[in-house]
Amino acid sequence: MRVHICAVGRLRKGPARDLYDDYLTRFDRTGRALALGPSKLHEVEDKKGGGMAAEAALLDRAIPNSALICTLDERGKVMSSPDFARLLAKWRDNGRTDLAFVIGGADGIDAALRARADASLSFGAMVWPHMLVRVMLSEQLYRAASILSGGPYHRA
Template sequence: MRVHICAVGRLRTGPERALIDDYVTRFDRTGRALGLGPLVLHEVEDKKGGGMEAEAALLERAIPKGAVIVALDERGTVLSSPEFSDRIAGWRDAGRGDVACVIGGADGIAPVLRAQADVALSFGKMVWPHMLVRVMLSEQLYRAASILAGSPYHRV
C-alpha cells in the first residue's frame, strides 16, 4: 500500500527537511517487507493566493483516486501510536492501494475537503505549525511500520 503525504507549501532545506527525509527512508526500508510503501511527499503551492478553497483544489489533484483520505485536523481523533498502526494495517489488509495523509496550510483544510476524508486525525489539542506536522506525521508513519514489524523502536 502506497502512502502519500499531501501538504500545502514547499519545505525548504533545513532541519525539518532532514528529519522528514530520514523518516521517509526508514519507513520505506521497514515497510517494504510489510507491503507498505513507498512513502511519497506531494507539496502543493497556491501561488495565486486563493485561500483554503484553492489549496483544497490543489490537494485534491495530489490525492490518488480511491485513496483512503486521512485529514490532519485539530478537531480530529487522537490515536495512540499502536492504534494508528492498526488502522494502517487494516487498510493494507483490506486491499486499499493508497493512503493519503492531507495537511492543509496555515488556515487548515477547507471544509469541503475535510468532509471527503475517511478519517480526521489530530496530534492533540494544541495547534502545530503545518511544516512541523509533516515531521511528526512522517515519524508516526515510520513508528507504525516499526510496530507492525515487531521492532523495538516503539516501547510502551
C-alpha cells in the first residue's frame, strides 16, 4: 500500500526536515516486507492567498485517485500506536493500494475536504504546527511498521 503525505507548505531544510526524512526512510525500509510503502510527499502552496478552500483544491489534486483519505485534524480520532498499526494493516489487508494522509495549513483543512475523508486522526487535544505534524506522522508510520514486523523500536 503506497503512502502519500499530501500537505500544505514546504518543509525546508533543517532539523524538522532531517527527522521527517529519517523516519520515512526507516518506514520505507521496514514497511517494504509488510507491503507498506513506499511513501511519497506531495507539497502544495496557495501562493494567491485563497485560504482553506484554495488549499483544499490544491490538496485534492495531490491526492491519488481512489486513495483512502485520512486527514490529520484536531477533531480526529486519538489512538494508540498499536491501534494505528492495526488500522494500517487493516487498510492494507482490505486491498487498498493507496493511502493519502492530508495535512492542512495553519488554519486547518477545509470542511468539504474533511467531509470526504474516510478517516481522521488526531495527535491529541493540543493543536500542533502543521510542519511538526509531518514529523510526528512519519515517526508513527515507522513505529507502526516496526510494531507490525515485531521489531524492537516500540516498547509497550
